[in-house]
Amino acid sequence: MPTKPVARLTDQRVVLIALIALACLLPFFVSNYRVFQFTMVLITSIALLGLNLLTGFNGQISLGHGAFYAVGAYTSAILIDQFSLPYPFAVLAGGVVCFVCGWLFGRPALRLEGIYLALATFALGVCLPQILKYKGIEHYTGGVQGITLIKPEAPFGLPLSADQWLYFFSLAFLLLSFWMAHNLVKSHTGRAIVAIRDNPLAAAAMGIDLARYKTTTFGVSAMLTGIAGGLSALTIQFVAPDSFQFLLSAGFLVGIVVGGLASLSGAVFGAIFLQFVPNVADQISKAAPWAVYGVVMIAFAYLMPEGIAGYIRKAVATARNKA
Amino acid sequence: MNITLQRFTGLLITALAVTGCNKPAEEAAPEPGKAAEEQKAPEAPPPAAKEIKLGQTMPYSGPASAYGTIGKLHSAYFKKINEEGGIDGYKINLISLDDGYSPPKTVEQVRKLVEEEQVVAVFSPLGTATNSAIQKYLNTKKVPQLFVSSGATKWGDPANFPWTIGFNPSYKLEGQIYGKHILATNPKAKIAVLYQNDDYGKDLLEGLKEGLGASAKNIVKEASYETSDPTVDSQVIALKGSKADTFVNITTPKFAAQAVRKAYDSGWKPKTHYLNNVGASIGSVIKPAGPEKAKGAYTVQYYQDPLDTQYDSNPAMAKYKEFLKKYYPEGALDDGSNVYAYIEAQTLVQVLKQCAGNFTSENIKTQAASLKDFKPDLLLEGIAINTSDKDYFLFDQLSLSKFDGTIYKPEGALIKGN
Numbered sequence: 001m002p003t004k005p006v007a008r009l010t011d012q013r014v015v016l017i018a019l020i021a022l023a024c025l026l027p028f029f030v031s032n033y034r035v036f037q038f039t040m041v042l043i044t045s046i047a048l049l050g051l052n053l054l055t056g057f058n059g060q061i062s063l064g065h066g067a068f069y070a071v072g073a074y075t076s077a078i079l080i081d082q083f084s085l086p087y088p089f090a091v092l093a094g095g096v097v098c099f100v101c102g103w104l105f106g107r108p109a110l111r112l113e114g115i116y117l118a119l120a121t122f123a124l125g126v127c128l129p130q131i132l133k134y135k136g137i138e139h140y141t142g143g144v145q146g147i148t149l150i151k152p153e154a155p156f157g158l159p160l161s162a163d164q165w166l167y168f169f170s171l172a173f174l175l176l177s178f179w180m181a182h183n184l185v186k187s188h189t190g191r192a193i194v195a196i197r198d199n200p201l202a203a204a205a206m207g208i209d210l211a212r213y214k215t216t217t218f219g220v221s222a223m224l225t226g227i228a229g230g231l232s233a234l235t236i237q238f239v240a241p242d243s244f245q246f247l248l249s250a251g252f253l254v255g256i257v258v259g260g261l262a263s264l265s266g267a268v269f270g271a272i273f274l275q276f277v278p279n280v281a282d283q284i285s286k287a288a289p290w291a292v293y294g295v296v297m298i299a300f301a302y303l304m305p306e307g308i309a310g311y312i313r314k315a316v317a318t319a320r321n322k323a
Numbered sequence: 324m325n326i327t328l329q330r331f332t333g334l335l336i337t338a339l340a341v342t343g344c345n346k347p348a349e350e351a352a353p354e355p356g357k358a359a360e361e362q363k364a365p366e367a368p369p370p371a372a373k374e375i376k377l378g379q380t381m382p383y384s385g386p387a388s389a390y391g392t393i394g395k396l397h398s399a400y401f402k403k404i405n406e407e408g409g410i411d412g413y414k415i416n417l418i419s420l421d422d423g424y425s426p427p428k429t430v431e432q433v434r435k436l437v438e439e440e441q442v443v444a445v446f447s448p449l450g451t452a453t454n455s456a457i458q459k460y461l462n463t464k465k466v467p468q469l470f471v472s473s474g475a476t477k478w479g480d481p482a483n484f485p486w487t488i489g490f491n492p493s494y495k496l497e498g499q500i501y502g503k504h505i506l507a508t509n510p511k512a513k514i515a516v517l518y519q520n521d522d523y524g525k526d527l528l529e530g531l532k533e534g535l536g537a538s539a540k541n542i543v544k545e546a547s548y549e550t551s552d553p554t555v556d557s558q559v560i561a562l563k564g565s566k567a568d569t570f571v572n573i574t575t576p577k578f579a580a581q582a583v584r585k586a587y588d589s590g591w592k593p594k595t596h597y598l599n600n601v602g603a604s605i606g607s608v609i610k611p612a613g614p615e616k617a618k619g620a621y622t623v624q625y626y627q628d629p630l631d632t633q634y635d636s637n638p639a640m641a642k643y644k645e646f647l648k649k650y651y652p653e654g655a656l657d658d659g660s661n662v663y664a665y666i667e668a669q670t671l672v673q674v675l676k677q678c679a680g681n682f683t684s685e686n687i688k689t690q691a692a693s694l695k696d697f698k699p700d701l702l703l704e705g706i707a708i709n710t711s712d713k714d715y716f717l718f719d720q721l722s723l724s725k726f727d728g729t730i731y732k733p734e735g736a737l738i739k740g741n
Contacts, residue, residue, distance in 0.1 A: 033438040037431065130549050133520055144521040146426075146452065148459055236427045238456040242521075243426045245386075245551060278428075282383065282421040286395065289384045289421050 023171060032163040036235065037275060039163065042170040043231045044271035046177050048255045049264065050224030055253070056262035057185060058217045059197030060109075061118040064125030066249035068098045068222040070239075072229025074132065077147045077239045078140050087152050087234055091173070094230035095223045102222020106215035125249035129241040146240025149233060170231050177224055181264055184220070193217055194262075225252075258300050260307025269308035273300075374414045375675060375682045378436030380448045380457075385423035386550050389576050389607055390449050392654060393472060394419045396664035397447060399651035404672060411680045415672075418442065424449075426456035433457045437466050443684050444469045447490065447667055451475045451522045454487075462486045467688040469674070470667055474601070475522045479715040481692070488691050488710070490667055492600075492718035494523055495530035496740040497623050501571060501597045502534020503738060504621065504723055509595065513543045515567035517558055517582055519574055520547040527573045527599060533741050543567050548578060556585050563591035570595070572620075574602045580612040587616035596620040598726075605630055606657030609726065618728045623721040623738075626662050627701045631730040639700035662701055669699035670708060670717075705737050 027035045051065045072094035079090040105124065112120050132141050141147070154165035184190050192213050195203040204210050233239050251274055259270025281292035304311040381394035401415040409415065418440055422429040429448065436442045437460075445461060448454055449472040461468040462484050470490035471478045474497065478489025505512050516531070518524035524547065532539040544565035546558035555578050562570065563586070570593035572582050579602025586593060596619060602608050603622035627634045634640045643665060647654050654661050675682065677690040692715065697708040708717045720739045724731035 031438060033434045036434055040427075040431070126551060129551060130520075133549070144452065144525070146455060148455070232427065236430050236456065237459070238426055238430065240426055240452045240455065242424070242452040242550075243456075245425065247385075247423075247425075278421075278423070286383050286391070286419070286421065289423075 020175070024168070027160075027164045027167045032161055035161075035163040035167050039167045039170050039235050040232070041268070041271045041275045042167070042174045043228045043235065044255065044274055045228075045268045046170075046174055046231070047225045047228035047252060048259060048267035048270045049177055049181055050221045050226075050228065051252050052256045052259075052262065052264070052267055053181060053184070053193075053224070054217055054221035056256055056260075056266070057190070057197065058193045058214065058221075060214065060218065061114065061253075062121040062221075062249075063118050063253060064121035064123070064128075064249050065221075065225050065252045066244050066246065067121075067124045067128040068102060068225040069229035069232070069248065069252075070128050070132065070241075070244035071101055072098050072226025073233040073239045073244070074141060074147075074229075075226070076230030077149055077233045080149060081147050082140060088169075091227060091230035091234070095227040098226025098229070099219045099223035101226075103215050103219035105222070106218030109218065110211055110214055122246075122249075126246045129244050129246075132241040132244070142240075144241060146238055146243070149237045149239075151237050152234060166231075166235050170235070173227060173231060177227070178264060181224075185264070189213070254297065256307075258297065258304075258307055260309030260311075263307065263309035263313075265312075266307050266309035273308070373409075373412060374416045375410065376440060376442045377415065377417045377444055377446045377671075378433070378440060378442035379417055379419040379446050380422040380429050380432045380436075380453065381419055382424035382449060382453075383421040385425065387424040387450065387575070390472070390660060392658060392660050393447065393449060393664040393667075396651055396654055396661050397668050399654070400646070400665065400668040403646060403650050410672065410675045413675075413680075413682065415675070417446065422448075422450075422453055424453060426452050429453040430456050430460065433460065437461070437464055442466070443682055444687050446470060446671055447472045447664075449473065454478070455522075458484055458487055466684050467691065469687065469691055470671065472667070473523065474526070476526050477522070481712060481715050485712075486688055488688075488715045488717075490670070490717060492623070492625060492721055493530075493716055494526035494599075495533070496716075496718070496721065497600060498527040498530020498532075498573075499534035499740045500530075500623050500721055500723065500738045501599075501621075502531045502536070502539075504534075504597075505569060505595075506535060506538060509569065510538060512541055512569040512595065513565070513567040514541050514569045514571060515544045515546075515562040515565050515593070516542055516571045517546050517548070517555060517562060517574060519578070520549055523575075523601070524573050530740075531571060548574075550575070552578075554578075554585075555581050558582075559585040559591070560589060562586075563589050568594040569597070571597045571599075572602065573599045576602050576604060576607040578602065579608045583608065583612040583617045583620070587613070598622045600624065603726075603731070604657075604659035605730070606655050606659070610657070614726075614728055617726050620726045621723055621734070622726070622731065624724045624731060624733070625703055625706050625718060625721050626659075626666055627703060628659070628731055629656050629662065631732070633732075643701060666699045666701055670694070670697065673697050673699070703733065703737075 047069055051062060054060050054062055075094040075097045076090040079085040079093055080087055109117055109120055133144050151162045153162050154160040192208045195208060196210055196213055200210060255270030255274045256266060258273045260266025277296055278293060281289040284292045379394055381391055382388050383391040398417055398419060401417050405414045418436060420432040422432050433445060436445060444467040447470050451473045454471050454473055465486060468487040470488060472490055474491035474494040476493045476495045478487055516528060518528050544562050544567060546561050548555045548558050559582055570586060572579060574582055598620040600623050609617045647656060674687060674691045678686050692710050692712045694708050694710045703722050710717060720737045722733050722737050724733045
């Protein structure tokens with residue numbers, strides 16, 4: 001990677017800090033309902049970031065990330081509801097449980113390549129809602145009734161509404177996740193992860209331990225998605241098997257492709273797409289909202305084949321060249 | 324890979340650009356003391372516009388999209404009411420949003436309706452899990468969750484959830500009636516049950532067992548399915564294996580059609596077949612399955628079937644058909660969901676009339692809980708809607724009907740629940 005002029009990097013840092021500051025001001029200028037929507041965007045971004053690490057950077061396709069989202073949501077919900085664990089710990093616990101689940105799932109999945117891995121994860125995604133209804137664990141999961149949670153209020157007497165507090169709580173997790181992911185993909189581990197995607201044979205020949213990197217990536221990816229799940233449980237205040245149908249997993253995949261594969265910022269663009277486009281589709285046609293959604297999706301695929309992040313990157317590069 | 328701060332910066336720029344686009348101008352002003360405002364009931368609507376603003380969530384997309392017709396009929400019916408002058412000069416404005424039958428989406432849409440649109444009530448939100456997700460919220464906000472389109476028994480709990488009232492006869496009541504009918508006609512029946520694995524299916528099954536009482540042991544086989552299952556064929560085959568002579572079919576339309584077809588095609592052909600009301604529609608279940616395959620099936624009914632010729636002379640039925648033709652021509656005459664929606668809309672109009680011009684959330688709730696012997700068009704003879712602040716169940720007795728190959732014919736008197 002060529003070294004960048006120091007001045008430009010500093011400029012970017014300034015812009016970045018300004019944007020984070022803007023993101024912090026945002027909830028004070030919109031209604032609680034909008035704050036709620038943007039909180040969902042932040043949460044979905046974290047989930048997409050997780051999936052993008054696995055699929056975009058490491059080349060392992062997952063059609064079942066909704067399952068990790070659900071496990072994270074349920075772990076947090078059960079810990080809060082039944083064991084009265086403070087919610088920040090419950091969300092982290094959801095992430096830890098998902099890391100373990102992802103790592104364990106990644107082990108046998110090592111033998112599966114490409115489309116076969118997609119099938120295996122697909123199975124995970126479709127079977128989880130049914131497992132959640134299983135009678136034996138109904139005492140914890142609430143069965144089909146699900147679990148209703150109480151929305152956490154802002155602590156330390158901060159003058160924030162519950163929605164605003166959850167926004168900042170999620171924003172903190174988002175920034176932490178991006179910082180972590182950014183460092184990860186820039187490190188030599190990140191280069192190994194990408195090398196495995198580009199040419200596993202060559203990567204192995206260079207001495208990269210494929211099994212270790214692939215399972216760890218699976219674990220980290222599941223962990224981020226699980227944390228997002230836990231945050232969503234807090235924000236929606238309700239978890240039920242019906243909340244985690246297969247379409248959720250499919251939606252995540254749509255999100256990273258539309259946002260931009262193998263791009264960290266793509267996760268946020270994808271989340272914005274997933275949050276707002278269905279609402280627009282519903283306004284355009286009550287009879288066939290999904291047809292509208294489909295047309296928008298195809299339009300994105302044609303006009304921005306590298307996702308929104310790729311499109312913006314190109315546009316910025318063109319502008320720079322002209323300047 | 325070139326993952327740089329540059330891209331990350333790009334992301335935030337666009338994120339905020341989109342933020343700006345989505346922010347309606349009137350919300351721009353910061354509102355201090357939001358935390359306190361959270362718990363407060365929404366203000367009564369400004370009467371200046373002379374409209375009653377209602378909200379709704381409907382599965383226009385997703386696995387339950389067959390029910391979307393209910394929301395469309397509601398909108399058509401209120402259009403008719405508005406053209407006729409509205410209610411006490413007020414027009415009904417129903418904002419019906421798609422939730423795709425997904426609880427998180429329902430929460431988002433209902434928050435939009437309550438906080439952005441400031442609706443005075445949420446009318447006929449559809450689904451059990453979807454309504455569970457918003458019940459606490461609406462009760463905290465003191466916005467009526469009026470006539471929930473789901474028969475779960477939990478919608479009749481005025482002590483804990485005074486702002487939630489269901490519409491359908493409770494699934495439990497329906498199950499009890501099947502149980503009592505089996506006891507009365509064939510006490511030695513060997514019963515096989517197919518049910519949807521959720522609140523609805525379990526409620527109905529529980530009612531069936533209550534109706535059967537000690538004879539509940541005659542249920543020789545139970546099989547369940549998930550809404551995400553592609554078919555229920557394997558479940559029906561398993562039930563066939565039990566050699567039961569009585570089939571209680573607790574399924575939603577798509578699965579009901581599959582089960583009716585499979586029970587017949589597999590050669591099981593149980594002697595008695597109870598097809599629950601949710602899945603008994605001639606248009607969306609019997610016709611796709613094949614009418615000969617459902618011949619002799621029993622179901623509970625509380626409204627008239629537009630295809631049944633015995634109601635042709637009924638002026639209310641003529642009025643309904645005229646309404647469909649004029650306001651909702653794409654609505655199928657043979658879809659039971661449309662009649663259901665028609666009755667529900669009339670009940671809401673009755674509630675609004677009782678409000679006598681005072682359309683606050685509080686008064687709408689109070690009036691919904693004081694319906695006395697209200698008989699909307701197309702209800703079966705003898706059935707009336709009654710509510711009180713202690714009893715939120717609209718119906719307490721139903722009639723059993725038998726499918727004769729073309730239509731359902733009422734059989735015997737109304738049956739009361741336990």
